[in-house]
Amino acid sequence: MxxxxxxxxxxxxxxxxxxxxxxxxxYGKDKRAVINILDExxxxxxxxKEGAYIILLFYFNKSKGYKLLQVPRDSNDFKGVFSTRSxxxxxxxxxxxxxxxxxKNKNLxxxxxxxxxxxxxxxxxxxxxxxxxxxxxxx
Amino acid sequence: MxxxxxxxxxxxxxxxxxxxxxxxxxYGKDKRAVINILDExxxxxxxxKEGAYIILLFYFNKSKGYKLLQVPRDSNDFKGVFSTRSxxxxxxxxxxxxxxxxxKNKNLxxxxxxxxxxxxxxxxxxxxxxxxxxxxxxx
Numbered sequence: 032m033x034x035x036x037x038x039x040x041x042x043x044x045x046x047x048x049x050x051x052x053x054x055x056x057x058y059g060k061d062k063r064a065v066i067n068i069l070d071e072x073x074x075x076x077x078x079x080k081e082g083a084y085i086i087l088l089f090y091f092n093k094s095k096g097y098k099l100l101q102v103p104r105d106s107n108d109f110k111g112v113f114s115t116r117s118x119x120x121x122x123x124x125x126x127x128x129x130x131x132x133x134x135k136n137k138n139l140x141x142x143x144x145x146x147x148x149x150x151x152x153x154x155x156x157x158x159x160x161x162x163x164x165x166x167x168x169x170x
Numbered sequence: 171m172x173x174x175x176x177x178x179x180x181x182x183x184x185x186x187x188x189x190x191x192x193x194x195x196x197y198g199k200d201k202r203a204v205i206n207i208l209d210e211x212x213x214x215x216x217x218x219k220e221g222a223y224i225i226l227l228f229y230f231n232k233s234k235g236y237k238l239l240q241v242p243r244d245s246n247d248f249k250g251v252f253s254t255r256s257x258x259x260x261x262x263x264x265x266x267x268x269x270x271x272x273x274k275n276k277n278l279x280x281x282x283x284x285x286x287x288x289x290x291x292x293x294x295x296x297x298x299x300x301x302x303x304x305x306x307x308x309x
Contacts (some may be wrong), residue, residue, distance in 0.1 A: 032291070034175040034229050036261050039252075072260060074238040078253035084304050085252075088227075088263060090173050099213040113178075113224075113295040114217035121211060122175050122293045124227060126265070128303060152171070154261045156252040161309060164267060165223050170300060 036090065038152035039075075040068040040138075046148050049093060064145040066153055068138045076156065079140065081133050084159035087142075089125045090152040091118035125151075128159055175229065177291035178214075179207040179277075185287050188232065203284040205292055207277045215295065218279065222270050223298035226281075229291045230262035264290075267298055 044064035046052045066087070068076055079085060097119045100109040112120050129142040183203035185191045205226070207215055218224060236258045239248040251259050268281040 032177065034231075034262075034291075034293075036173040036175050036263075038171065039260050072238065072252075075251040075260070076253075077239070077250035079250065084309065086265065088261075088265075092173070099211065100216070111216035111218065112214040113211075114215075114297050116296060116299075120294065121178050121214070122227075123173075124175075124263075124294050126225070126227075126296060130304070130308075152173070154173075155259060155263050157255060157265060158253050159304070160255075161303070161306075164300070164303060165269070165298070167300075169269075170223065 036154050038069065038090070038154060039072045039156070040066050040153045042089065042145075042147045042149060042151040042153060043067055044145050044147050044149045044151070046145070049148065052146050052148060062145045063132060063141060063143050064147065066140040066142060066156075068140065070138070073138045076134070076138075076140065079131060079134065079156070081131055083131050084128055085131060086157040086159050087127050087129055087153060088155040088157070089127070089147055090154050091123035091125050092152055093148060094118040094123045097121050124154070175293050177208065177229070177293060178211045178295070179205050179292045181228065181284075181286045181288060181290040181292060182206055183284050183286050183288045183290070185284070188287065191285050191287060201284045202271060202280060202282050203286065205279040205281060205295075207279065209277070212277045215273070215277075215279065218270060218273065218295070220270055220272050223267055224270060224281075225296040225298050226266050226268055226292060227294040227296070228264045228266070228286055229293050230257040230264050231291055232287060233257040233262045236260050263293070
């Protein structure tokens with residue numbers, strides 16, 4: 032039983048190839064990009080505010096295949112793929128928390144903290160709600 | 171250009187119908203559930219540890235259709251869907267941060283903090299990395 036996922040927009044980013052991309056968005060804070068929302072979904076971003084953080088789900092459309100055990104970039108040891116953020120996973124979905132810098136022309140969300148390749152399909156945006164995170168003392 | 175997503179496992183939860191489900195996983199802390207990982211992906215969860223928090227991506231397979239403006243349960247006003255956690259979204263993907271209670275038989279991840287319907291397809295698991303969240307003073 033498979034499911035169909037469709038882009039709601041595309042990333043316009045300075046990263047043209049995989050080797051340009053910082054390992055996690057936190058390391059790309061100085062880099063900005065734009066989410067260009069497709070016309071049919073523009074109304075859905077109406078309440079996204081400048082200065083807010085949002086959760087982006089995107090599709091690693093350049094990642095072919097996966098391995099269940101992989102050596103992460105910051106390690107020498109194999110790890111189960113579901114304990115890594117590797118793009119080479121059974122479903123090629125990535126997640127990043129990014130800051131909204133500005134919204135232009137109703138459909139362009141300028142963001143900071145980018146680790147996505149140019150033209151990456153965005154599949155969902157969710158509000159970042161810190162109250163849904165575990166508390167520090169629970170970790 | 172659409173993408174195919176496939177289940178990596180299924181939720182076994184006490185919630186048999188939509189009205190049983192707490193609004194966000196944080197309100198369901200006393201409720202436990204099990205992620206039953208499909209045989210072909212079991213090796214990928216090898217490094218998930220008891221006591222850790224994980225990010226679950228799942229497919230709202232009971233949610234039909236979407237609206238770009240919706241009234242969230244905690245509000246009286248319409249909001250753009252991408253500023254809500256509503257299951258009725260263009261791509262029916264949900265996200266929850268849950269705590270791993272135990273791992274049994276190599277393929278059963280017992281979790282706490284559940285807001286998923288029984289038999290919900292799980293499509294990805296990612297490690298929860300608090301360092302990737304915005305700092306309190308940035309919010």
